[in-house]
Amino acid sequence: MAERGSNQAPETGAFFQRDRQWHPPAFTPGYKSSVLRSPQKALLSFDNTISELTGPVFGHAMLGELDNDLIHNFAKAGESAIGERIIVHGRVLDERGKGVPGVLLEFWQANAGGRYRHKKDGYLAPLDANFGGCGRTIAGEDGFYAFRTVRPGPYPWPNGPNDWRPAHIHFSVFGQGFAQRLITQMYFEGDPLIWRCPIVGGISNTAAVEALIAALDMHATIPMDALAYKFDIVLRGRRSTLFENRPEGN
Numbered sequence: 001m002a003e004r005g006s007n008q009a010p011e012t013g014a015f016f017q018r019d020r021q022w023h024p025p026a027f028t029p030g031y032k033s034s035v036l037r038s039p040q041k042a043l044l045s046f047d048n049t050i051s052e053l054t055g056p057v058f059g060h061a062m063l064g065e066l067d068n069d070l071i072h073n074f075a076k077a078g079e080s081a082i083g084e085r086i087i088v089h090g091r092v093l094d095e096r097g098k099g100v101p102g103v104l105l106e107f108w109q110a111n112a113g114g115r116y117r118h119k120k121d122g123y124l125a126p127l128d129a130n131f132g133g134c135g136r137t138i139a140g141e142d143g144f145y146a147f148r149t150v151r152p153g154p155y156p157w158p159n160g161p162n163d164w165r166p167a168h169i170h171f172s173v174f175g176q177g178f179a180q181r182l183i184t185q186m187y188f189e190g191d192p193l194i195w196r197c198p199i200v201g202g203i204s205n206t207a208a209v210e211a212l213i214a215a216l217d218m219h220a221t222i223p224m225d226a227l228a229y230k231f232d233i234v235l236r237g238r239r240s241t242l243f244e245n246r247p248e249g250n
Contacts, residue, residue: 024242028202032159067136070109070149074132081131083112083150085226088169088186088214091143095237099143103235106172106181107147108134114153114167123155148226151188159198166193166200173233173243182243186231187213208242 026038066073071081092103110116110133113125117133131150139145152167167188174181187194194200194213203209211234220228234240 024202024204028198030198031202032198034202063136063138068147070107070131070133070135070147072148073135075130079130081111081150082128083131083153085148086151087146087148087220087222087226087228088231089144089146089217089220089228090214090231090233092139092145092173092233092235093143094235095239099139099141100235101139101141101143103139103143103145104136104174105139105145105233106134106136106174107149107169109149109152109169110155112150112153114155125153125155151227154191154193163198164193164196166191166197171233173235181245182235183245184233184241184243185212186229188229189213189216203242211239211241 026034028034071085075081092100094100111128111131115121115123115125115127117127117131135147135149137145137147152169154164154167156164168185171184171186172181173184200209214229214231217228217230220230
């Protein structure tokens with residue numbers, strides 16, 4: 001998709017086919033919620049529709065000044081969110097490694113203590129009055145995106161007697177040729193809870209899991225301010241990023 005104001009013509013044509021063996025099965029009993037959520041009948045394959053091939057266009061005019069700064073976008077004047085300050089950056093790519101511009105990325109997460117700003121989150125960790133836990137940005141001409149936030153904390157969840165979610169950030173990706181948004185999660189390099197998580201355990205391919213882990217990027221770190229993590233998102237094809245809401249294909 002061409003970003004508004006550019007001379008780049010939108011690309012059209014059928015999508016690359018996805019390798020379904022790359023994704024975990026919908027029915028994964030170790031992740032209890034999948035038992036009721038998984039399809040009960042065989043999947044059907046449909047040709048791409050016009051709306052899927054052309055997609056929406058998002059303009060930068062829709063963004064607020066602090067939409068991509070979760071450290072400050074919910075904070076009082078002169079204050080900021082509590083926690084380890086980080087920068088998350090990367091590129092939105094197609095299967096060929098070509099940047100996809102004009103993609104709207106939304107992100108949401110728990111605070112540094114592992115608690116969401118949601119009325120149904122009953123975890124005992126404290127809320128941070130200066131942290132809302134959500135933001136958005138639009139990928140540039142080369143597919144590049146970046147935002148500032150605090151590193152989220154892990155938290156327990158009632159899947160098993162002692163199951164914990166590793167630190168993670170949720171991503172919603174809405175861009176070229178998609179009739180609905182795609183949703184995924186990003187984890188952090190070196191977190192030992194990743195490989196203990198029942199949700200991650202449903203992914204049989206180690207390389208697929210590793211594609212969800214953001215690498216520490218010291219080159220993009222701001223000294224005395226924030227560490228940086230690099231997370232590329234591949235939208236389609238045989239090695240696309242795992243999208244939890246559309247494992248059948250994008």
